Amino acid sequence: MSFVVLCAAALGSVPLVTAQTAMTASAEDPKVSAALKLLDLTGYEQQLDFMFQTLNPLFAQSVIGILQADPASKAMVDKLISQGKGGQARLTAILSEEFAKSVKLQYPSMKASAAREYAAVFSMDELEAMADFYRSPAGLKSLKVLPDLQRKIGAAGEQFGRVAGEEAGRKGFQRAIEEMLPEQGGKAKL
Numbered sequence: 001m002s003f004v005v006l007c008a009a010a011l012g013s014v015p016l017v018t019a020q021t022a023m024t025a026s027a028e029d030p031k032v033s034a035a036l037k038l039l040d041l042t043g044y045e046q047q048l049d050f051m052f053q054t055l056n057p058l059f060a061q062s063v064i065g066i067l068q069a070d071p072a073s074k075a076m077v078d079k080l081i082s083q084g085k086g087g088q089a090r091l092t093a094i095l096s097e098e099f100a101k102s103v104k105l106q107y108p109s110m111k112a113s114a115a116r117e118y119a120a121v122f123s124m125d126e127l128e129a130m131a132d133f134y135r136s137p138a139g140l141k142s143l144k145v146l147p148d149l150q151r152k153i154g155a156a157g158e159q160f161g162r163v164a165g166e167e168a169g170r171k172g173f174q175r176a177i178e179e180m181l182p183e184q185g186g187k188a189k190l
Contacts, residue, residue, distance in 0.1 A: 034127040035118035036111065041134045043143060044114065045107055050147060052103055060095035064088070 067073040081088045133139040
């Protein structure tokens, strides 16, 4: 099962917590309330938007692949792709959009859960110190520049990953041939 499908499954298993429920829970625990405020200050929902912007199309492609592998749904998916207006690109876009809408409904649950995790790990003083940092000039600048910085670092990481993947693939298959087909003398062609 792919990471995206696991992510979607995990999101589906999180109980829906409305914003009102999250605020009620925070009123009961001052640390959770402080953590929620910190998450608001750091743009937690915008960070989720950024993350899911990349995951949504991967989710859609994964769903298409799973449905094409299932004999019960293969014909319909193949028909949508081959005869439907816009083909696979449009199907991917529709599934991405629907996933984006569904996952956004889970944001309050995700935020409440994250706030409880922060409250469990950080003291009230630490939560307040982090909030003070994000209100400072350096903190405000970091909030402003981090999304672009993360995009640049992510793009570089993808390139490094591609290079590493190609090298690992070549070396891995050569090693597999040598170890798994010793009778070939390591000379089998890929």
